[in-house]
Amino acid sequence: MHELSMADAMVKTILDAAEKNQAEKILEATIEIGKLTMLNPDQLKFLLEVLTEDTLLEDSEIHIEEIPVEIECKSCDYKGLTNVDDSDHYLIIVKCPQCGERDLKVTSGRECNVKNIKIEKSD
C-alpha cells in the first residue's frame, strides 16, 4: 500500500507549483496514472482528500486520468496500444495484439504524473 506516499508526493508537487505561480486558489488539478501502476485509484482519491485538508487544494477538483498500456513487440515491431481485457488481467502484458507473440516491452502505462493545475491568481 504505497498510495499514501504517492498521494503525499503528488500533493507536495501541486502545492509547490501553486506557490511558485502565486496561486490564491487551485480550481482543478489533473493527475495521470498508468493502468499498470500498482496504485488503486479509489484509495488514491481517498488519500488525496485526506491529505489536502486545510491546504489550497481542499476544495479543488482533482481529476485522475488513466493512461493506457502501450507495448513494443520484439517479434513484429508493432508499437502501440495493446489489448485490454479486464477479465484477463495479464493478457495486456503478455501478448502482442498484432502477431500474438509474447516477447514484448511495456512502453507506457506505468506513469504517475502530476499533469497540470488550473489556478486563480491576482492580476
Next chain:
Amino acid sequence: MHKIAEVEIQHDIMVANKKLAKRNQKILDKSNVFAVDVLGAIGSGKTSLIETLIKKMNLKIGVIAGDVISKFDANRFEQYKVPVVGLNTGKECHLDAHLVEHALEDLPLEKIDLLFIENVGNLICPVDFDLGSHIRMVVVSVSEGDDTVEKHPLIFKDSDLVVINKVDIAEAVDADEEKMASDARMLNPDAIVIKSSLKTEKGVDEIINVIENFMNG
C-alpha cells in the same frame, strides 16, 4: 482583479524515482559493484537465499536489508562478517531509490563486488520502484501456492531471474512447481527460471552461475 491560469506541471513521481535509481547505478558502477534487487513475498526465502549465496560465492558481498520495522534480517547477515546496512521503511511497503541512495553512503563500496538489496517482503508495491540495481531476482516459494506467479504478473515480467523456491516441499503443500515455472516463462520469456531448495541445495549452483554470468556481462 483575479485571473484564471493553467499551469503545466508534468512531474512524474515514478520518473523522479527512476532518476535517483540511475544515479545509484552510476555510484555502484564507479566502484565496480554489481547490485541485485532481491524481491519476493514474506517467507519466500529471500534472506536464507542471500545467506546461502554469501557462504557459497567466492566474492566480496555486501547487503542492504530492507524491512518494515525490525533489524532481524540485518542481524542475520552481520554474523557472516559482511558489510550490512539495515533499512527500515516504517510504514512503507517497498524500498525506493532514495532510501537506497542513503544506504549506499553507509557501505564500503570499494570493498564490495556483489551487493544484494533485500527488498521488503511484498510482491506488489516494489514493482513500481527501481532501486538502481543491475538485475532483479524474484524469489517465490511453492508454499505460497502455485497460482502465485500468474496472480502477480508484473513482478515476474520485470525480473531477470526467477527462483521457484522450496521445491522439496512442493508435494506436501500440493503445489505444482512446473506450473509456476511455466507461468513465469510465459510472462517473461527473457527471464531465467530456476527451481531451488535451500534445504537440499538444489538449484543453488545454477543461481550462482546465473548471477556471475550477469556480472560478467
